[in-house]
Amino acid sequence: MNQPMALTDGYTFCIAGTGTEYRLCAPYLLPEAVDPIAMQAAANQSLDLHPCAALSRAASRAASRARSAAAFMLLCVGRAAQAEAILREVISAQMVSEDDVARVSSELRLVQVLQRLDRLDEAVSLASQVVERLQPNSLMLHFALHHLGKALVQTGAYDNARAVLSEALSLRQALGKSELIASTQEALSLLPSEEQEAQHPYGQTWHIGQSG
Template identity: 35%
Template structure:
């Protein structure tokens, strides 16, 4: 099937039919309005330039002046996130399009249903996918558009022939009949516990974690073993110990363990680290999260519950610190990301940043999850006597948007 310079591949994704012509069109583009930013964003998506596609589609979303236009861009954004491997974010966006289309834009509901259906089919969730695509087909038959009807029928017919969703080395390790579970401590989206032995992650965050795990090895930090990595799928070996957040051992000082681990991490020379976790990077991602509606306001700290994500972003921009004490920062340094014995996990956000990016989360979590004594033990082990309250508050506020 071809249309407008693209066709669908075996995974039901759009791919360009003429990369050279499309690249030339993108190079000549000078978008100034909604339609032009959206069109260029879609072209970049077809070229596989996903970060640039997201930038253009975000701008189109800012310029959207109707529910129908917003829904159309959410669908495109969902595609951009899905094609780059972020299925969790993609599903969030697709489900929002379905809900909003049902409420106020029924004329685009079939498109929302079809994109969500294809995304779930790609994950192997075939019963859900079939139900959504069948609903889309029913709507399109009623509307009478022959081309759209054929598109949905093609998607339905392809469900049982979709290629395997996991690369060969991963399948060989886990087995054809592996047992998957997302019922685990932390309940992080996009992370599965497999066969009670492995942790499986995929997408751009998994790639980032793989790169950082390899870089960290040999630098004095205890880390999980990589069982296999292929394409964008990372499989880690379960070390069989709880995190400090789940530890039930009064003989272990959670704060002291965390302080010792973070002191080692922050002692790594910044000049050796190739990863950027600084404010330019973080604020750009925070803006994207706000614009695309990806911020969970129900998870805000109590003193921020009355603020909107937009208000928080405005404050962060207005109150941005002018100084920074740069270290190799973890990026999500919480009790749940340090295992008993001091093993560090979930390092996908690691990069050079102000040390308060890590310290702020510790100062927030330890008194709530444990007590002030553990926070004092942390500061003692880390070697900090007078924390900067201004920067603690700033980086805690920043974390609300992630």
């Protein structure tokens, strides 16, 4: 993996304690591990402790959440295909157990996996479905809008991306979470200025729910 250019000045996020720190990196604010070796070890340990078979047991909610986090760690170390397979299993289990908040988190992780795999139509479609499913007062809505906006940026649908990210930013400002605000501001900074768009009017237009 090439050395990433870290964005969100100085902000390091953490999945599950020491060794699982990551940064959001150029060009599309996708996560990459600060210490890939430690992150890989943490992912492997979690997957060993919570095998796929555990998803069908009484403690399936805890197992599915742990495997979802481990899949995100795999994304951070560049193992997107493996992360996708795990997340799809996890999401199916969370639908059965009706673990709705955890399902949203897993789906948004899958959106980032699809972005990493350059399957952008799928990423936008999934993120749009999550946004449509959430209630306006859901505490997960700002996350869903943020990730939809980032996926739209990657497709070149700049007008839609700006509108979606601006909505996410407003929600995050209301929450007062500085690291979340910085993350969405960074995503907005990836967009061309209105003057640049006027000079190069070739961006796509997406509609929420469009599958491509």
